[in-house]
Amino acid sequence: MSTKTKRYSAGKGLIWLFIFLALSLLPLLAAYSGDIPPKRTLLEELGVVLGFIGLGLFGIQFLFSGRIKQVAPSFGVDNIVQFHKEIGIVAIIFVLSHPILLLVADWEYISFYDPRENLPRAAALVFATFGMITLLYTSLWRVSTGLNYEWWRLIHGVLGFSLVFIGIVHSIQVGHYLNEFYKIAFFIIFFGSLIYLLVHTRLVRPYMAKKDPFIIKEILPQKDDCYTLRLEKKSTEPFRFLPGQFTWITISHTPFSLQQHPFSFSSSAEKGVLEITAKRIGDFTNTWKYLQPGQTAYLEGPFGSFTLKEKPCFLVMGGIGVTPGISFLKTLADRKDQRKCILIYGNERWKKIPFREELERLKNQINLELIHVLEKPDKDWDGEKGLIDEKLVTKYLPEDLNEFDYYICGPGQMMDNAELTFRKKGVDWRNIYAERFDFV
Known part of the structure; x- marks a missing residue:
């Protein structure tokens, strides 16, 4: 296995920034292409523009939260997660600005929230509005509110998927700019591809991990209430990683459990032994001292660019x-x-x-x-x-x-x-x- 890993560079950063901006703006550019309806007031058009950009930003979140190994070496996983969090806040602000600006421009738009006009539409838009507020609140203040990580992860995924889906359906149903078949087809294909990244992370990868489980061989106590798990693969195919990388681990009878957490390897990358070490500071790690040899674990990875390079x-x-x-x-x-x-x-x-x-x-x-x-x-x-x-x-x-x-x-x-x-x-x-x- 090669001991060389990719270094950070400004060039890679600029390339990914261009890709991010291009993908985020694609829904807006598609909507404003071809046959464009007559312009409305400045506030209305600004509200529409922010709505399309916000929807694009929401969709791109699936790219940066999908554990794509080709992205991480350019920035580092922790930087990607921070970027994901900050862009998510911007996306929510943009999307929430969409109805606010439209209502300021013309109060008649309140009819979109009127169940007497269209009950499914009103219910979906009310759900989306409160869903975005919930998504923002639980992401910024999860720890202070005591929200369990596993529940947050479930809420985060369900709301993210639901909000993008509602945004697509809403844009198509209004049809003011999505007034041609190719625009509708583009929206479905574009956002469908991004949503698949979420499905792949939450369903496809656990299914693949189920075919290649690990066994806990030993639970080794360390100082300061820390524990090391020594793992062994059931199959004979070796698990390769670079020193400094981490894995997502699930300790359960099924890899589809919500209790999946990231931990760095603490073992040498040159030996077949896999070890991860953690301190008992949360719900998940508090169970480690009670684990038994022979229990099943599922690993996804390895991930990370925090790896040993060639210099001192x-x-x-x-x-x-x-x-x-x-x-x-x-x-x-x-x-x-x-x-x-x-x-x-x-x-x-x-x-x-x-x-x-x-x-x-x-x-x-x-x-x-x-x-x-x-x-x-x-x-x-x-x-x-x-x-x-x-x-x-x-x-x-x-x-x-x-x-x-x-x-x-x-x-x-x-x-x-x-x-x-x-x-x-x-x-x-x-x-x-x-x-x-x-x-x-």
């Missing part, structure tokens, strides 16, 4: 965010790769450091400089203490800055401090890789 490594990681870094270091040890690696590793206390003994062993196998940083050290601790900030990161930066690749994973504030320090000191942005697993 400078890693800033905190807590259980070290898992992709552990995969890096184990892989280097198995490859007998002696490139320079610097790991600044932040934790609360010495007794709570995950992989502490493993890191000490790796120091004897590879060219690893390990700097532990403790937030609450014991009195006899003579190493680095406090939080990982600009001063501490700068202290360990190599002289030949851009001869290294930089990897950051851990708590948000630590990641921000490290990334801003790298940029401030002159590290090329193309050499900086950050992985944030705040998926909602």
Whole structure:
């Protein structure tokens, strides 16, 4: 398996930006092509334009949430998820502006919401209006409202599909701009293709995973209430991944379970053993200590561009965010790769450091400089203490800055401090890789 992975580049970013804009505007361009009806007031036309653009943006969300491996190497999965979230907000604002502007222009449009005029239409539009508000609210404030991740995932998928479907039907039924057969056919094919991406992610991929299950071989306790799952494939075909990548895992008798979560591999990419490690901080990971060897798991992946490149490594990681870094270091040890690696590793206390003994062993196998940083050290601790900030990161930066690749994973504030320090000191942005697993 090749050890080389794609780097970020401005060129790839511009290409994908062009593709995104083109696809988002296609519904509007199709509607305004061919035989165009007489123009109405400025507010009415603006409302229609925002509605078509918003519908296009909604449809494109299925592209950026469909776990398409060709997209992630250009940006990184965490960046794609953040982009998906922000564009989703813009799409909702645009679509909600559509009825508001039309009603401001002419109050007669309120008849679209009148069940006496057309009950199915009114019900669908009321559902769509409140559905968009619900989608926005649950996406922005899921954690603070205590909404379960699995329920959010179900609500998110159902509402996303329903809103696009209602938007297509509404556009065709109104027929003001979709007044020719080819326009209607385009809308059905275009949005049908995008909706299929959702169907593929939620139905086709689990069906394929069902044919290739994994078995939990061991559940290994780690420090700080963390657990490692050691997995083995039932079939003899090997599961290949690059160090630093992650997988979506479902632990259930069926891969169609809503309880599917992403975790980085903590094992070497050079051995047949698959391991993922996580801390018990949520509903799903809280069950890990009760798992039993022999239980079935389903994996989808691998995914991610937070992968080991060819340069020496400078890693800033905190807590259980070290898992992709552990995969890096184990892989280097198995490859007998002696490139320079610097790991600044932040934790609360010495007794709570995950992989502490493993890191000490790796120091004897590879060219690893390990700097532990403790937030609450014991009195006899003579190493680095406090939080990982600009001063501490700068202290360990190599002289030949851009001869290294930089990897950051851990708590948000630590990641921000490290990334801003790298940029401030002159590290090329193309050499900086950050992985944030705040998926909602």
